[in-house]
Amino acid sequence: MQTLTLPRPDDWHLHLRDGAMLTGIAAETARHFARAIIMPNLVPPVVTGAEAQAYRDRILAVTGSGFTPLMTLYLTEATDPADVVAAHRAGIITAVKLYPAGATTNSASGVRDFDRVRGVLEAMAQAGIPLLTHGEVTDPEIDIFDREAVFIDRVLDPIRRTTPGLRVVMEHITTSDAVAYVQSQPDDLGATITTHHLVINRNHILVGGIKPHYYCLPVAKRETHRQALLAAATSGDARFFLGTDSAPHADDAKESACGCAGCFTATNTMSILAQVFEAAGALDKLEGFSSRNGPAFYRLPVNDATLTLEKSDTPVSYPSKIDTGAGPVTVFDPGFPLYWRVL
Numbered sequence: 001m002q003t004l005t006l007p008r009p010d011d012w013h014l015h016l017r018d019g020a021m022l023t024g025i026a027a028e029t030a031r032h033f034a035r036a037i038i039m040p041n042l043v044p045p046v047v048t049g050a051e052a053q054a055y056r057d058r059i060l061a062v063t064g065s066g067f068t069p070l071m072t073l074y075l076t077e078a079t080d081p082a083d084v085v086a087a088h089r090a091g092i093i094t095a096v097k098l099y100p101a102g103a104t105t106n107s108a109s110g111v112r113d114f115d116r117v118r119g120v121l122e123a124m125a126q127a128g129i130p131l132l133t134h135g136e137v138t139d140p141e142i143d144i145f146d147r148e149a150v151f152i153d154r155v156l157d158p159i160r161r162t163t164p165g166l167r168v169v170m171e172h173i174t175t176s177d178a179v180a181y182v183q184s185q186p187d188d189l190g191a192t193i194t195t196h197h198l199v200i201n202r203n204h205i206l207v208g209g210i211k212p213h214y215y216c217l218p219v220a221k222r223e224t225h226r227q228a229l230l231a232a233a234t235s236g237d238a239r240f241f242l243g244t245d246s247a248p249h250a251d252d253a254k255e256s257a258c259g260c261a262g263c264f265t266a267t268n269t270m271s272i273l274a275q276v277f278e279a280a281g282a283l284d285k286l287e288g289f290s291s292r293n294g295p296a297f298y299r300l301p302v303n304d305a306t307l308t309l310e311k312s313d314t315p316v317s318y319p320s321k322i323d324t325g326a327g328p329v330t331v332f333d334p335g336f337p338l339y340w341r342v343l
Ligand SMILES: NC(=O)N[C@@H](CC(=O)O)C(=O)O
Pocket: 015, 041, 104, 105, 106, 134, 215, 216, 217, 218, 245, 247, 248, 261, 262, 263
C-alpha cells in the first residue's frame, strides 16, 4: 500500500460563511487542514478588526482549537488604515482582501476607485500586511474570460509599482498570464491556485449541458490555461500555493436560473490533489504546494502535525453532498474516481 505523509496542509483561501452554513461545513476543512485564510465576504462583510475578532470566535466555537482561522478584513473605500494596522498588531488579522466592487459573490461593498484605498495600502506596506486580490476587472466592455489578464495590467501592476513593499497574493489565479506575471516578479508576490482550477477547464462548465457546480469566479478558462496552472503548482516554485477557494452555496442557489459562483471542494481536496499531482508525475511536489510554500510566504511556521494519504486499489468514497442547516451543499465532482484516501 502506497502512503504519503505531509506536514499538515493549510488552506490559504477559504469561505466558511456564517450561521447554519458555518456550523454545517467547518468540519470539512478542519478535518484535514491546520489553518486557513478565512475570506471576509459575509453579508454584511467583515470590515473592522472588532468584526474579524467576533467572526473568529464564531468559527472557533464550531471547530474547536485544533483549527486556526487566520482572519482577513474586507477592504472598502471607507477602511481606516489605523484600524487595519491595530488589528494586525493585535494578532486578530493576517491579511486584507481586495474585491473590485461587483466582481464576485458579496463584493458590492468592494472598491470602485482604487485611488481611494491608497492610504490603507501604504499603511499595509509599512506594517508588512499582505493584500489578497480577487483579480478581475468589472468593466462590462471586457470579456469575462479576459478579466483577470486585464486586471493585472490595469490595476495590480500599477498598485504594486506605486506601493513599494506591499506584499500581494493573487488569489485563485486562472490564466497563464497570471502565472507568467508571478514568475516575472520578485517574491513579495505570491499566488494561490484552487483545486478545481487544476481539474476543470471551461468545457466542463458548458459542454453537454450547463453544469452549475463547475461555475465559479474567476470562471475556468480554456485547457491551455489549466495546463499552465498545473505546471506552476507542480513546479516546486514556492510562490505558488494551495488556496482551495472552497465556496459553499446551498444547492438551490447553485441550481438556479441565476446560479451563484463557487465550487465546494473542502471535503475531497486532498484526495483530488494527490491524484492530480501523481498523474503529473509530481507527487513529491504536493508537500511544497499544500504544506510549505504558503507558510513561507506568510512567514509562519510549517505545521508540526502531519497528514497521511494512502492509495487504495479501489476508489475511495466520499459524500456527494454535505447536509447543512442552510440546505445541502454539493461536493465538487472531479469527474474521475479518486484512489488517495486521507487516513
Ligand atoms: N469563487 C467564487 O466563485 N465564489 C466565492 C467568491 C470568490 O472567491 O470570488 C464565494 O464567496 O462564493
